[in-house]
Amino acid sequence: MFKIVIICGRQPLTSINMINLLIHHWKEKQRSPFWQKSIALNIILGILCLYLLLNVLALSFFADKIIQETYKGRDVVETFTGLLFYYFSFDLVIRFLFQQLPTLSIQPYLTLPIKKSKLLHYPLIKSGSSFFNIVAILILLPFFIKVVCATHSFPFCFAWIVALFSFIIANNYLNFLLKKYFAKRPLLILLLLAFVGLFIFFDIAKIVSCSSYFSAILIYLANTPFLIIIPVALAALTYYLAYFLLKKNSYVEDKLTDKRRNADSFLFLKRFGEIGDLVHIEIKMILRNKRPKSLLYFSLIFLAYGFMFYKKQNLDNYLLLSFVGVLMTAMFALNHGQFMFAWESSFFDSFMTKKISPYNYVKSKYLFFTVLCLLSFIVSLPYALISYKIGIINVSLLLYNVGVSSFILIFFGTYNSTRIDLGKSQFMNYQGIGATQFLLILPIMGIPVLVYLLFNLFDIPQYSFYVLGILGIIGIAFNKYLLQLVTDQFIKRKYKMAYGFRQK
Amino acid sequence: MIEINDLQKVYGKKVALSINRLNIREKEFVGLVGNNGAGKTTMLSLILDLIEPTKGFVKSKGMMVSESDDWKNYTGSYLNEGFLIPFLTPFEFLEFIGNLHGKNRAEVTNFLKENNSFFTEEVSSKKYNRELSAGNKNKLGILASFLPEPEILILDEPFSNLDPSSQSWLKSKLKKLNEEGVTILISSHDLKHVTEICSRILLLENGTIIKDTNTNTETLVELENYFNV
Numbered sequence: 001m002f003k004i005v006i007i008c009g010r011q012p013l014t015s016i017n018m019i020n021l022l023i024h025h026w027k028e029k030q031r032s033p034f035w036q037k038s039i040a041l042n043i044i045l046g047i048l049c050l051y052l053l054l055n056v057l058a059l060s061f062f063a064d065k066i067i068q069e070t071y072k073g074r075d076v077v078e079t080f081t082g083l084l085f086y087y088f089s090f091d092l093v094i095r096f097l098f099q100q101l102p103t104l105s106i107q108p109y110l111t112l113p114i115k116k117s118k119l120l121h122y123p124l125i126k127s128g129s130s131f132f133n134i135v136a137i138l139i140l141l142p143f144f145i146k147v148v149c150a151t152h153s154f155p156f157c158f159a160w161i162v163a164l165f166s167f168i169i170a171n172n173y174l175n176f177l178l179k180k181y182f183a184k185r186p187l188l189i190l191l192l193l194a195f196v197g198l199f200i201f202f203d204i205a206k207i208v209s210c211s212s213y214f215s216a217i218l219i220y221l222a223n224t225p226f227l228i229i230i231p232v233a234l235a236a237l238t239y240y241l242a243y244f245l246l247k248k249n250s251y252v253e254d255k256l257t258d259k260r261r262n263a264d265s266f267l268f269l270k271r272f273g274e275i276g277d278l279v280h281i282e283i284k285m286i287l288r289n290k291r292p293k294s295l296l297y298f299s300l301i302f303l304a305y306g307f308m309f310y311k312k313q314n315l316d317n318y319l320l321l322s323f324v325g326v327l328m329t330a331m332f333a334l335n336h337g338q339f340m341f342a343w344e345s346s347f348f349d350s351f352m353t354k355k356i357s358p359y360n361y362v363k364s365k366y367l368f369f370t371v372l373c374l375l376s377f378i379v380s381l382p383y384a385l386i387s388y389k390i391g392i393i394n395v396s397l398l399l400y401n402v403g404v405s406s407f408i409l410i411f412f413g414t415y416n417s418t419r420i421d422l423g424k425s426q427f428m429n430y431q432g433i434g435a436t437q438f439l440l441i442l443p444i445m446g447i448p449v450l451v452y453l454l455f456n457l458f459d460i461p462q463y464s465f466y467v468l469g470i471l472g473i474i475g476i477a478f479n480k481y482l483l484q485l486v487t488d489q490f491i492k493r494k495y496k497m498a499y500g501f502r503q504k
Numbered sequence: 505m506i507e508i509n510d511l512q513k514v515y516g517k518k519v520a521l522s523i524n525r526l527n528i529r530e531k532e533f534v535g536l537v538g539n540n541g542a543g544k545t546t547m548l549s550l551i552l553d554l555i556e557p558t559k560g561f562v563k564s565k566g567m568m569v570s571e572s573d574d575w576k577n578y579t580g581s582y583l584n585e586g587f588l589i590p591f592l593t594p595f596e597f598l599e600f601i602g603n604l605h606g607k608n609r610a611e612v613t614n615f616l617k618e619n620n621s622f623f624t625e626e627v628s629s630k631k632y633n634r635e636l637s638a639g640n641k642n643k644l645g646i647l648a649s650f651l652p653e654p655e656i657l658i659l660d661e662p663f664s665n666l667d668p669s670s671q672s673w674l675k676s677k678l679k680k681l682n683e684e685g686v687t688i689l690i691s692s693h694d695l696k697h698v699t700e701i702c703s704r705i706l707l708l709e710n711g712t713i714i715k716d717t718n719t720n721t722e723t724l725v726e727l728e729n730y731f732n733v
Contacts, residue, residue: 270603277603281589288591288632350587353552355576355604355652422591495556502586 021122049131056135060142077148081160082215085203087139088167089196095132095175096182096192120246124239127172136168152222159225163218166231173238180245274356278364279371285343289422292336292343299335303328303380310386318461321390322448322468325397328380330405333372334444337406338437340365340413341490342420345501352498362410362487366479369406373398396469397448403475404468405444410486412440414493417500447471505530505656505687506551510560513546513711521546521711523560528689533682535698535719536691537727538708544691545583547708548660551689552581564656577605580654582645582662590634594623594644597633598651605652615651622673623647639665646674650681657681659690663697675701695731699724 059066067079140161149157182188202208221227269276269283286292309324327334336343344351351361377398384391416436448468455464475482508526512519521543528534536544549555551562553569561568564575581587589597595616602612616623623643636644642665649657657678663671679701682688692698698705699719707715707730715730717723 274604277600281592281600284596285591347586347589349554349583350589352554353576353579353581353587354601357573495554498554 021119022126025126053134053138056138057142060139061146063143064147077151077160078215078219080143080147081218082211084164084167084218085211085214086200087136088171089200091132091136092171092175092178093193093196095171096178099127099130099132099175116247120243124173124176124242124246127176128169130172133168133172136171137165140164140168155225156222159222159228160218162228163221163231166228166235169235170231170238173235173242176242177238177245274360275364275367278356278361279368282343282364282368285422286336291420291422295335296332299331299376300379302335303331303376306380306383310383310390315387315389318456318464319449319452321393322397322452322465323445325390325394325465326401326405326445326448328383329377329394329398330373330401331376331380333369333376333401334405334409334441336372337365337369337409337413338416338440339420340410340416341497342413342416342418342501343422345419346422348498348501352494358491358494359483359487362490363483365410365413366406366483369409370402373401373406393465396465396472399472399476400448400468401472403472403479404447407475407482407486408443409440411489412436412443414486414490414497415439417493417497419501419503505532505565506689507563507566508551508560509563511550511557511562512559513543513550513555514558519711521550523547523713526706526713526716528687530687531682531685533678533688533701533703534690535702535705536689536708537693537695537698537705538691539731541710542708543711544708545660546711548581548583548658548689548691551658552579552583554583575656578652578655579658580649580652580656581658582642582649583658583660585641585645587645587648588633588641591632593630593632594636597644598648601648601651607651612651616647619647619650622670622677639667639670642666643670650677655686657686657688657690659688661691661693663692663694671697695724695727699727 063080064076067074067076067083071079144157144161148160152160178192182192199210203210221231269280272279286296306324306328309320314320341348377394380394381391384394413436448464451467452461452464455461455467506526506528508523510525511521511523513521536547538544546555550557551564551569553562553575556570561570563569564579567574569575589600592600595612598616599609599612602608602615607615623640633641633644642662646659646662649659662674662678666674675697678688678690682701682703690698690702702719704718705715705723705727706713707727
């Protein structure tokens, strides 16, 4: 009896509700310096999202017309339902890559009188409002109202929409599970992609028509409404699996990996003294932190863009070739270098008080930039097989990047004073990105365009690359002078940078 | 050794620090005390050229700290976590700093051995600095400031987060360094510690030095009286 009273007595304490957590989450977002600093960027992103959603809305609204045109004589609802199979497969892959799970940093709440289950349900429920779910609903609803409701009975409509919503929910939490299990096993991710790809291939090749099975099952479900319990149960199951998974992972523990840390790699850098040490630190920074590492992985993917541009019909478009060439021969360097000194933001004060000469610090940045340029150049070398022209152009653009872009990047890099959190992933991460990035890319891309325009006036655009190459050689020849110039700029800006980097 | 002249740091309208004249002579052991917001860290940051003074200047060995980098050769410092490189292991971090001052790996290992009663985290530790406990971070930062055998040592609240035996180790270590000729400037909230080891005490209030005295038997009582509310 007593126990019950005590439990009842504690009840008010534990009833801090979801709303409170939601408010904290909102404050966390709104008060992050990144949000406050780059409102313009967020507005642009918002407009892009809105545009995308409008497209989805229109697509769904006119889906019946599109289906009638493409698949003449087939039942519209049935075909639409079948196509949703592709959508859900694709949705799962995209979610896996891009959907971030809303995690309120749980630690400060663990010792407060809040039920743990509440803390765990919160991020799960919150993930329901994700962008991907909104897209899914916008794909379903207009078609549902315009076509399904108009042509079918109420029980059918009800079962159809409930079943499909259940699939959306299931996808949402399935992603949660997949992320937890696969995040650290990249090979399995490829396997998963291959698996999904295989199904779609079977479907297209008409070996096993998954989409028509999917459609048939759903139509059957909708015709026997009590069966909708199955998809609903599926959604509930994924939710609870995700819940238990989260629960298992909710202890604040020191997760120390036993992985050997290879401290002695790159020992040859020792020979280069202070500059070698600084480059060594930068390499370790990349290898041991999520953000810089994933940024380089992305760059590797971006390098594949060459296949889109290096086509026969483009080989006389010198403006395009120079644009793509600048990117190809500096993909790693530009992506990594855009943050320049911000990579050191969490220990910038340390660098400023240690016996490191600013000139050497800047020089180490320059050397590392050069190494990354060479790396991008080598990786993109096979494009020269498409045409020898690409090879020649890219050699001169490599010179341009090493001799000109590098100094521009370092110079304007001193204006980037936003702290970077090394531990976060690069996916959809806009921390540290702002007007500086536009400032950077403008001259780097602008100079080749100007040179091209000049030579185009005389109808000899093919020579513009030699000029860019020569500019690069001049830059390399005068590197001491130019490095001193950017070092002076660095010294001028260092207090502002240090101040910005201290703002968490 | 360190000379402060007409130094002022203003944030908006609030004067964070304003020191007319201050001279820290060679081999002095100065303790900086004051409540939160009194300007202790601001003063140390200005001496280390981490923030730009609104007015005035700091000279180290007769050279302006904001114009010459020479002071970095002979100044050891640790203010906060931002002085550690988060993704290195403690040994890699110490080795990096050792290298900057021309020390090789063997010398750094030796240095760690000499001080192993203070920093107990093993040399072969696989932990990164960011994974260390608050106390160990503090210890590592302090050790790193000793490593270059500095002539000037600047530490912000070195005793915070330390266990009692480490505190007493650090006290005798600082005393010993001072006897060997190192000029030391530390800030602390622990009045007993500073009056015990420092030869000169500076009391800051709202950004100004309101008391500048050589330590004697009465200093502790005087300070306690000031801080009692």
